[in-house]
Amino acid sequence: MTKPPSLPPLVRNLLLGLLSVIVLAGVVLLLNRGSQVRLEGSILKVRVVPTDDNACLAVVDFRVKNPSSTLFQVKELRIVATGADGAPIEGQTVPQMDLDRVLAYHKIAGERFTPVLKERDRLRPGATEDRTAAAGFALSEKAFGARKGLVLKIQDADGVTTEFGDVPPKP
Incomplete structure (x- = not known):
């Protein structure tokens, strides 16, 4: 059985960082919508x-x-x-x-x-x-x-x- 190809560490870390920024921005917008x-x-x-x-x-x-x-x-x-x-x-x-x-x-x-x-x-x-x-x-x-x-x-x-x-x- 062959192992599925994995993402290079740089791409994986970049995607995780981008996802973290999107989640953080969404939380900030949600908390400030009434102000x-x-x-x-x-x-x-x-x-x-x-x-x-x-x-x-x-x-x-x-x-x-x-x-x-x-x-x-x-x-x-x-x-x-x-x-x-x-x-x-x-x-x-x-x-x-x-x-x-x-x-x-x-x-x-x-x-x-x-x-x-x-x-x-x-x-x-x-x-x-x-x-x-x-x-x-x-x-x-x-x-x-x-x-x-x-x-x-x-x-x-x-x-x-x-x-x-x-x-x-x-x-």
């Missing part, structure tokens, strides 16, 4: 309240999750619509008190069910929350309804920006 500041989110509902012939208010209900092991403190929240022509249109964010007044006046739009996400709000590590945000746009309700998309941009106090949005509305 990266980030958010995951999805838009649940967008309500449009016409405030004028050429202006509207977009009330966005969304779910946000902080999957990291780091506290996320909101520095800035922006809502950007993509117009029918593809141009980005940034809305003017609306504070909670003004939003409550508008929704109380326009009863058909419904009420605010979740807290408004605002500057200096903190999202705890591992937490999932339902929140609301609103922005005024210098677009008619019809023009806003013809948009191609809507994106929420949430910036952390450390500068990291997370973006998530909805699918463009169907005609």
Whole structure:
């Protein structure tokens, strides 16, 4: 019976060293995956309240999750619509008190069910929350309804920006 050929010692040691490096890198990545500041989110509902012939208010209900092991403190929240022509249109964010007044006046739009996400709000590590945000746009309700998309941009106090949005509305 013949003995199977063996690898030369240099090749065998090189392969063992490479395997060790790959295992070590995988362990380091696995242990540090929660230390990266980030958010995951999805838009649940967008309500449009016409405030004028050429202006509207977009009330966005969304779910946000902080999957990291780091506290996320909101520095800035922006809502950007993509117009029918593809141009980005940034809305003017609306504070909670003004939003409550508008929704109380326009009863058909419904009420605010979740807290408004605002500057200096903190999202705890591992937490999932339902929140609301609103922005005024210098677009008619019809023009806003013809948009191609809507994106929420949430910036952390450390500068990291997370973006998530909805699918463009169907005609």
